[in-house]
Amino acid sequence: MRDRWSPRWLDASAEVTDAQLQAMLEAARWAPSYGNSQPARYMVGRRGDTTYSRIFEVLSRRNQEWAQNAPVLILGIAMTVNHKGTLPLNEYGLGLATENLVLQAVDEGLVAHQMGGFNAEGARILFELPPEARPVVVIAVGKLGDRSSIPEDLRERELAPRKRLPLSEIAFTGEWGKPFTAEP
Template sequence: MSDKRAETSVRIHEIIASRWSPRLLDGEAEVSGEKLRALLEAARWAPSYGNTQPARYVVGQRGDGTYKRVLDSLTESNRAWAHRAGALLLACALTSNDKGTVPYAEYGVGLATENLVLQAVAEGLVARQMAGFDREAARKAFDLPSGVEPLVVIAVGVPAKPDAPGEDGEVERENAPRRRVPLSEFAFKEWGSAAF
């Protein structure tokens, strides 16, 4: 794969600049339990509203039944590449607890998952988040209780080598430049008036 570091207007931390979401993964590479534990520990220490800690993860490693059930819940287009991941995680939001509704639960899962993804980079791994899965199938497959909402699946793995073969435009898509809106269209002093 080509160098996918972000082209930024100012220097940012290398872990953030190096983070990207590949689909072309090494289907033989393993994600160790130790590394998975580090990812989940990073997620566990994310901030949350009132320290409600709403993020929960169902964790599957390639070859186990949990992995297969998560994989089976994915859309066909995501299954086509995600089967090469070393681990598949189902991120869920705990939307209620014994105190009632958990405010901003989805936001809390987003914060936790970004910690997880950045820790993956620090561990020499990559992680791609997917909304393309059947939530009801996942709910049924894992017997998720009321008050637990499946939000996203995260594929964790090792990027394939640059000369790895791909299918149906995978290599071209992986090598395409990354794009973001410019900072002038992202941060404002007044709406439409660039902050920088």
């Protein structure tokens, strides 16, 4: 998991194999979900096909600048309703499935960058999604490119060391704000 990160410089000549994509989607399929509701759905586009073009079209201009090098773009969709009714925690379920997908990408020697910068309503229209299908995330998948291909305005951010909050700020015990500590 520590090898997972979200670079913005991808190798424009790299390919993602069918076997790699299949493994990633299988990993997503086996993710846990509330009540086994399995709300995650994906539109998978490969460079050069219509699905890819549609996903690329709805990306923010800023994301288009670097995502154009990704051989695969995936639109993550949360189903809000199924045959049993409204699906609580549907975005949480999509998030769990997408994390599995991303971790499998890393295991396959790939990188994956999740994006919220896209026009969800535009995606709904282009893909003629039903009302219960909610576009939530786009994932660019590929192989790491040469550092020299990082756009100048992103270089400092992309090359900075990764930062995470300390455990004492995210895990508490007894009362809010009292850091959890493991027994030796």
